[in-house]
Amino acid sequence: MSSLRDLSKRYGANVDRFPHYLRKMFEQMSKKSQLPALRPDARIVEESKRFTKPSQWKVQVGDRVLITRGKLSGTVTKVAALHEASNRIYLEQSETRRIIAPQAFWQPNQDSHVLEYPKTYHINDVKVVGTIVEEDGTERDIAADKLVFKGAYFDQDYNKMMPIRRIKYNEHIVIPWPKPEPVEDCEFSTPREVTEVRTHYTDSIVKLDTPEGYSVETFRNPTAKNWSKWNKRYLSKSDIKKLTPPEMPLSETKKAMLADKLKIKEQQITEMSPEVLEFIGGKVAQHLNSITDPNFKQFVDANDPARFIAKKAKKAEEKKALIENNKENYKLNEIRKRVEQKHKSKSVKKHGNKIW
Amino acid sequence: MFKQQISKFHTSAVEMARTTSRKGYRLSPHVKLRKPILPTIDNITVKEDHPLWEFFSNGKFVRTGQEIAYTGRPWSVQELRRKSFEDLHGLWYVCLKERNRLYREEHVYEQVGSMRSNEFDGLSEQIRATMWRIKQVLTERDSSLLRAKAEFKADGEKYLQEFREKYLQEEQVETDEWFDKLERIQYAIFGIPDVLDTNIKVDLTFLKGVKFIGELKFAKFAEAAGRSDLGELRDIAEIYTVFEESATVEGVQNACDKIDEYRLSEITIPGSKEIQVVQGFIDDKIQQAQSEFIEEAENEKIENKSI
Numbered sequence: 001m002s003s004l005r006d007l008s009k010r011y012g013a014n015v016d017r018f019p020h021y022l023r024k025m026f027e028q029m030s031k032k033s034q035l036p037a038l039r040p041d042a043r044i045v046e047e048s049k050r051f052t053k054p055s056q057w058k059v060q061v062g063d064r065v066l067i068t069r070g071k072l073s074g075t076v077t078k079v080a081a082l083h084e085a086s087n088r089i090y091l092e093q094s095e096t097r098r099i100i101a102p103q104a105f106w107q108p109n110q111d112s113h114v115l116e117y118p119k120t121y122h123i124n125d126v127k128v129v130g131t132i133v134e135e136d137g138t139e140r141d142i143a144a145d146k147l148v149f150k151g152a153y154f155d156q157d158y159n160k161m162m163p164i165r166r167i168k169y170n171e172h173i174v175i176p177w178p179k180p181e182p183v184e185d186c187e188f189s190t191p192r193e194v195t196e197v198r199t200h201y202t203d204s205i206v207k208l209d210t211p212e213g214y215s216v217e218t219f220r221n222p223t224a225k226n227w228s229k230w231n232k233r234y235l236s237k238s239d240i241k242k243l244t245p246p247e248m249p250l251s252e253t254k255k256a257m258l259a260d261k262l263k264i265k266e267q268q269i270t271e272m273s274p275e276v277l278e279f280i281g282g283k284v285a286q287h288l289n290s291i292t293d294p295n296f297k298q299f300v301d302a303n304d305p306a307r308f309i310a311k312k313a314k315k316a317e318e319k320k321a322l323i324e325n326n327k328e329n330y331k332l333n334e335i336r337k338r339v340e341q342k343h344k345s346k347s348v349k350k351h352g353n354k355i356w
Numbered sequence: 357m358f359k360q361q362i363s364k365f366h367t368s369a370v371e372m373a374r375t376t377s378r379k380g381y382r383l384s385p386h387v388k389l390r391k392p393i394l395p396t397i398d399n400i401t402v403k404e405d406h407p408l409w410e411f412f413s414n415g416k417f418v419r420t421g422q423e424i425a426y427t428g429r430p431w432s433v434q435e436l437r438r439k440s441f442e443d444l445h446g447l448w449y450v451c452l453k454e455r456n457r458l459y460r461e462e463h464v465y466e467q468v469g470s471m472r473s474n475e476f477d478g479l480s481e482q483i484r485a486t487m488w489r490i491k492q493v494l495t496e497r498d499s500s501l502l503r504a505k506a507e508f509k510a511d512g513e514k515y516l517q518e519f520r521e522k523y524l525q526e527e528q529v530e531t532d533e534w535f536d537k538l539e540r541i542q543y544a545i546f547g548i549p550d551v552l553d554t555n556i557k558v559d560l561t562f563l564k565g566v567k568f569i570g571e572l573k574f575a576k577f578a579e580a581a582g583r584s585d586l587g588e589l590r591d592i593a594e595i596y597t598v599f600e601e602s603a604t605v606e607g608v609q610n611a612c613d614k615i616d617e618y619r620l621s622e623i624t625i626p627g628s629k630e631i632q633v634v635q636g637f638i639d640d641k642i643q644q645a646q647s648e649f650i651e652e653a654e655n656e657k658i659e660n661k662s663i
Contacts, residue, residue: 185427189428203544206545
């Protein structure tokens with residue numbers, strides 16, 4: 001059964017694969033089917049557009065922020081959580097919406113179905129608050145209108161590289177990231193000391209520290225339909241592009257050779273001179289005039305170039321006339337439109353605002 | 357007719373026993389039938405070391421959501437690159453077992469229609485990341501080994517020549533630094549370990565290494581040992597005697613004494629039998645070491661008894 005379940009995961013309807021308008025429809029349908037209490041107050045963002053970097057979020061949990069929109073605009077509060085599904089944030093002191101929670105979702109010490117639930121805020125609806133120290137030692141709060149991220153450092157508390165958060169146009173003022181709550185190791189985590197011990201050294205090109213009879217092919221499926229990317233049967237265009245090294249710049253001798261080739265190409269005659277044309281034409285005319293076979297003469301006369309030229313000229317004239325005619329018609333149409341417009345506006349004034 | 361059919365097709369043992377046929381009771385009515393034993397979990401005992409317990413966490417049927425809450429992350433490729441094959445192999449099986457446990461528990465929750473199965477799936481995906489990264493690291497190692505071999509084929513000879521020149525030009529090579537260098541080069545390029553053990557199989561690369569190191573030592577120390585009268589080393593047996601000895605003047609002197617004895621026999625080994633001969637030398641040496649070890653162990657035993 002478990003394999004069937006996995007198949008449904010792989011081949012079953014996946015909403016993310018549908019076009020955006022169908023996706024929206026399905027979202028609305030699922031929203032309708034949910035209890036009002038469980039409906040999110042903001043739209044769920046698709047996974048590829050969700051924030052992953054601190055520079056996208058601009059705030060972290062514990063940051064002090066100034067609310068700039070809604071009933072509570074002007075209050076300074078703290079970021080309580082990041083709602084990753086909607087790219088929005090929860091604040092400690094925020095607007096709430098009243099929901100009717102089913103008893104299954106009741107919190108301890110709750111005795112009513114009606115519950116005040118905090119709303120989420122967009123990142124642009126808050127401003128990050130930082131403190132600066134004046135020359136006389138007093139501290140002052142400032143709210144950053146715009147932020148800019150320049151440079152990065154390794155943060156011991158977050159245990160990763162963090163961008164440096166500065167105020168735009170005053171980049172010397174840095175608003176440090178808040179200190180996160182320490183995370184305790186869970187049952188599944190490996191101690192740090194164990195991960196840092198190095199036990200592998202490459203010291204031979206004859207053998208690795210692998211047992212006898214081992215090969216990487218043993219953990220690949222030999223009957224796989226889709227071959228691994230390490231061992232492709234057919235190479236795509238992009239694969240070839242990746243695998244071919246870039247071309248080396250041309251050497252001096254090659255450059256000189258190419259210049260010579262170009263020179264020779266330029267010297268070649270591409271257009272016939274009038275003398276040559278006259279000469280060839282004379283020869284051809286002489287040949288055609290000396291034809292004695294009556295059938296062939298008739299064929300030659302029928303293919304007289306003068307006839308084609310006259311036909312072409314006639315067609316061009318007809319086209320010109322048609323274009324002029326069209327132009328006149330266009331002008332007439334414009335005049336007619338203008339007159340109709342005038343007439344319409346008059347009638348509007350007469351009869352009040354009528355919809356045509 | 358109907359009754360006969362029942363007696364034929366009824367599957368319940370009790371009913372079949374009670375049904376009458378033309379010959380009367382099939383089972384005597386005086387026989388007392390006991391109540392059937394209901395299958396309950398209390399009637400089943402499982403050994404503690406039963407292999408299927410590997411699918412359970414601490415013998416628990418299913419874990420709760422809190423018990424599988426995690427704060428960690430998968431192993432990164434950079435971390436795994438530092439680990440030996442043995443470590444990676446162990447980690448792979450730790451991951452596999454945990455995934456099996458989670459998969460079973462997830463299935464249990466899914467059968468009931470619980471959303472908790474998603475939590476188990478989430479952790480399982482995290483562990484899966486570690487597993488594909490292990491494969492990634494092993495693939496990297498394999499391809500780098502292949503690349504190194506190809507590169508050595510192209511300009512390995514040149515590198516060995518350079519090393520040879522450096523070694524011969526150096527005035528003082530009887531230092532720990534140069535001993536280490538020799539040891540490293542013979543393992544890195546020819547795969548000859550410092551300590552020979554039973555599972556060594558001599559092949560062409562091994563032979564090449566023996567020749568390179570043996571000739572290098574002889575070229576360096578033959579003059580200093582005062583044995584330039586030997587001329588060049590004639591065959592693999594002579595080269596191996598030099599290879600076996602330490603990279604010092606004394607070592608080469610010892611080897612030269614052995615070569616003198618060997619040359620009296622006037623045997624030369626042809627190229628086709630070189631591998632066989634070297635394998636024989638190594639096997640003899642290992643056997644000798646083993647017999648010495650056994651003797652010593654027995655002596656110790658006797659001493660202990662006498663005490």
